[in-house]
Amino acid sequence: MERSQLEKLALLARLNVDDSVFEEVSQGISQVLGLVEQLQAVDTTGVEPMAHPLDALQRLRPDEVTEGNCRDAYQAIAPQTENGLYLVPKVIE
Amino acid sequence: MHKLSLAELAKGLRDKSYSSVELTEHYLDRIKRLDGNYNSFITVTEERALEQARAADQALAAGNTSPLCGVPIAHKDIFCTAGVKTTCGSRMLDNFVPPYDATVVENLGRAGCVTLGKTNMDEFAMGSSNETSYFGLVKNPWDTNCVPGGSSGGSAAAVAAQLAPVATATDTGGSIRQPAALCGLTGLKPTYGRISRWGMIAFASSLDQAGTLARSAEDTALMLGAMASFDPKDSTSVDKDVPDYTAALPDKIAGLKIGIPKEYFGEGLNAGTEQRVKEAIAELEKLGATLVDISLPHTHLAVPTYYVIAPAECSANLSRFDGVRYGHRCDDPQDLLDMYCRSRGEGFGNEVKRRILVGTYALSAGYYDAYYRKAQQIRRLIKQDFMEAFKQVDVIAGPTAPSVAFPFGAKKDPVAMYMEDIYTIATNLAGLPGLSLPCGLVDDKPVGLQLIGGYFEEARLLNVAHQFQLATDHHRHTPANID
Amino acid sequence: MEWETVIGLEVHIQLSTQSKLFSGSSTAFGAEPNTQASPVDLAMPGTLPVANAEAFRYAVLFGLAVNAQINHRSVFERKNYFYPDLPKGYQTTQLAEPIVGAGEVHIQLADGSTKTVRIHHAHLEEDAGKSLHEDFHGMSGIDLNRAGTPLIEVVTEPDMRSAEEAVAMARHLHSIVTALNICDGDMSQGSMRFDVNISVRPKGEEKLGTRTETKNLNSFRFMEDAIKLEVERQIDVLESGGKIIQETRLYNGDTRTARAMRSKEESMDYRYFPCPDLLPVVFDDEYVEHLRQQMPELPEAKRQRFMDSYGLSAYDANALASDRGTAAYFEAVADDSGEPKLAANWITGDLAAQLNQTETAIDACPITPEQLAGLIKRLADGTISSKIAKQVFTAMWEGEGTADEVIEKRGLKQVSDTGALEKMVAEVIASSPQQVENYRNADEKKRPKMLGYFVGQVMKTSKGQANPQALNEILLKKLEE
Structure with a gap:
């Protein structure tokens, strides 16, 4: 895998990959991709993709409000909050 | 006390041979004295445990008849525990204290279990050796130079070292059964959907399933009965009655048809391991089972299929770890992008990064059909293999892992590590229940026999395992240095 | 050169369910920040979504209302991207198998004609939270109350040819969702938001021009203005020899200007795939028929x-x-x-x-x-x-x-009593000899106009209560005498 391609993936995944481990991670990925390459040889014409092992169907929930306000408890574990808001570096649209 | 089974412990508690507090103190003391050798716990919740034990003693005095009331257990650190740090083996969650309990934790709490602490694991359950934990590697009690297996290595080591009578665990590609094999334990991964995933930190949602690591099939049956439930909070949880898993344990297995898949005895299987497994299968035959040669022709595709699906699902599942609402945030982010990239870059270890990137690649534009869709199609072929086999047989038997526990650092290359799960991964892809039980030693290290059943056939797997354990004493072997 | 405008709409309709699409949090508008955000909405580890039945009922009603195919099987997918108002790092939406398939509606234009606009599809998805850009020491604040609110996104074919048509379509959808009572229709609270895809092409040309997308318009007036502005801009660019760049634009209603979004121009690759935490939703005919019976007019x-x-x-x-x-x-x-x-x-x-x-x-x-x-x-x-x-x-x-x-x-009752009216008319005729003279000498054709003076005078005396018809008759009679 090209360095630039891996950098693109890392940006898409919002993941810094330090130079010190870049080689290791990159090699590992190449090996995994080599491993999965053998899938290409399988003829899967007409096979329905299987997303769930049981081929089950979604159960729907009644439209009821079951959650109250627990903001303080939830924000107690937040990196940074103010006036009930989660703070992040400035969002630029 | 630590030598006793769950059923024996429960009897002792009811007979007042000891109180839950005494039992809990005994295990806490063992952990304190011995876990330095194994590093099987990330967090020990001493005060809470004693509090729960006192409550259990009161409940027992008031006539509580739950078989698990007052019994200490350990939870894999992947299950959220309200008010107790839950790390998933990652720096990302080193500071994460969930405000809620996983359904598994809730169910076992309701049954009266006492939680000793949270066990070590591969980071985000990604690994087969417990070497990827941010909190340090876990040592195998049978040989502390060797891995305990993974990802539930902490749970396995804790139970093998008798620091807990039983522990919860999860299995996405073999993470219960492989450590069970490597640590000489009975490990069950139930049918997908049998146990709620609510509060269990997701690795690959369509593969993850909770289960247990225990010292016998009987203990496993007791645990499964308490853990399994239909959970309206998990859309993939199955609305099906939970049977009494201990009820069928005494049934004889005469006439049982056991399938032996030829693909599970091919290249890559260690000769010693193969011999132990074949001896175990012969033992089952002696107990009256009929052996049937079967084929699971897509077996060789299970590992590559898994390494498309699991990374793809994990790449999305782990996007929530962004440093905004909880978990690790880097110091002094320059801007939003920097906050994301650095928080995630610092929070995740290399194996997690590798899988996120592989998954990102497999899902990206132009590759989706060739990788993800293809893998989902092959997944169906793998399931069909099993469905065909179960038309002829009741249970499938084979090895759990290709070899016994290996030394730390022996499998540097990720693909070599992935091959550890060569016999376990297909059952996750198909969603079937699988159980590993000890079947002897090679080089003084345990070997696991794997049993695979049809959907929701946990009771049958436990029955077969129990009958084997009545006839043999492999499961009673303990590491030499355990007193 | 004469240009033709081509417009397609993507409309986000916030459903007025009590609870969110995948959690039991309230969807009520205007609560304190993050007080309606549960662990599911906050994407805390280990939490899982369970879909709201009512949202599906609303989506089916909508599909029936736009004469669309109702897909008996629909599948949620994950749309992956990072944004602070998107807690899971993906939006749960539908792509390959949406709940509502192709349909069409007939809209009424100002000139009384009707026009057919085709619906490409409509799908269910969850809303994002909000980023508040007020200054928190140079940081932004995130409120996740809205995160997970159910939306129907309606995607139309590019069938509209002017701002007026686009607005008529938007109004039409507004009237449908409010008639169905599946959305409160309150645009000021963002209950309906419009993304407008706009391109222009030389009249007679078949090929579509490069389009831009103007996002998040939340009033019909802004929508009309934003479209006109963008059409003008595109024509200017093309006529001066430039090229239209495919981009997302933001319209500012206060300044009535628009600009391209500043977000980094990395190629967006959303990596859609079926959500493994949710299962396919399947309905039978009976359910859809049952809802068809319940449809309001x-x-x-x-x-x-x-x-x-x-x-x-x-x-x-x-x-x-x-x-x-x-x-x-x-x-x-x-x-x-x-x-x-x-x-x-x-x-x-x-x-x-x-x-x-x-x-x-x-x-x-x-x-x-x-x-x-x-x-x-x-x-x-x-x-x-x-x-x-x-x-x-x-x-x-x-x-x-x-x-x-x-x-x-x-005392506003109209005076229709002939006697009273005759009295008033006599008084006016007596006090206006010159006007009477003029009237009588005037040409037949000019007379009706001149009659107005006398009507006005009587109305004044009657404080407007004279019955105009009766008054007219009496006046004509008296003036002829």
């Missing part, structure tokens, strides 16, 4: 009925049928008064103006339908003139009572 059908059974013009019928409250009000007044055309005139005229001016919703109108019907009855039976009727209307608005009470209290 839709604006399109209502419009036709207003024309057929009340004899209204297409324009009036459209104006009255588009809004559920207005339509109900009209029907009550028309049925009670037996004068549908007068009812339509009053409701689209004086009443609409007054409601608009005082920013009052029809449901809160101080004049009840019965009261307005009472007024119309008195107008129809000649008790009052239309001029007096306006006075009575104002008094009724002020709460002075029914039409009859106001007429009685203020």
